Amino acid sequence: DGGITxxxxxxxxxxxxxxxxxxxxxxxxxAMYWYxxxxxxxxxxxxxxxxxxxxxxxxxxxxxxxxxxxxESFPLTVTSAQKNPTAFYLCASSPNRRAGLRVYNEQFFxxxxxxxxx
Amino acid sequence: xxxGEEDPQALxxxxxxxxxxxxxYKTSINNLQWYRQxxxxxxxxxxxxxxxxxxxxxxxxxxxxxxxxxxxxxxITASRAADTASYFxxxxxNSGYSTLTFGKGTMLLVSP
Numbered sequence: 001d002g003g004i005t006x007x008x009x010x011x012x013x014x015x016x017x018x019x020x021x022x023x024x025x026x027x028x029x030x031a032m033y034w035y036x037x038x039x040x041x042x043x044x045x046x047x048x049x050x051x052x053x054x055x056x057x058x059x060x061x062x063x064x065x066x067x068x069x070x071x072e073s074f075p076l077t078v079t080s081a082q083k084n085p086t087a088f089y090l091c092a093s094s095p096n097r098r099a100g101l102r103v104y105n106e107q108f109f110x111x112x113x114x115x116x117x118x
Numbered sequence: 119x120x121x122g123e124e125d126p127q128a129l130x131x132x133x134x135x136x137x138x139x140x141x142x143y144k145t146s147i148n149n150l151q152w153y154r155q156x157x158x159x160x161x162x163x164x165x166x167x168x169x170x171x172x173x174x175x176x177x178x179x180x181x182x183x184x185x186x187x188x189x190x191x192x193x194i195t196a197s198r199a200a201d202t203a204s205y206f207x208x209x210x211x212n213s214g215y216s217t218l219t220f221g222k223g224t225m226l227l228v229s230p
Contacts, residue, residue, distance in 0.1 A: 109160035
């Protein structure tokens, strides 16, 4: 099965703890993304990576960290510096199709991880 | 700030009716995409429309794009209960590589 997986599905954390959310894809996509979704809201971009060993901050990177050591994997660490981490976290990947000078980046999403801070 | 804004925020219809959702955006785009999200799940890509296209179809979905008004609409014809979900538009602002900016979504409820 080709796809993108996230684990765990539910995660509970005590205040002051760091936690790492897993994201794996076997779609051979170059680009990967992490989003945060709060109730009734759209998606906000945390970090993204276009290629292995490179990543960029999104709109709300503070309190989060990532790594991209392998093409298939893009783990997200929610650190204790993130003041309001309770949210639904979504990982996505994209093949970044090229058509001439233009890039078309349909994104494929994992099932999400719901993080709750106790 | 959000690039795309969907309207309405919520829509309730009966099975068999058509559902229309709108998306407005502020800056020029390379393409606009629509996604569906079932409750508590990840998003699913529905359709991508390029900036030089005006209309696109996929099954029961019809998407229009009016770049002069900076708006797009998603029409779902002959709605089914299984279409109940939130629908998001997302814009890609540049012709080269860029990230997507998502709106807050329209919640669609289709009643049997």
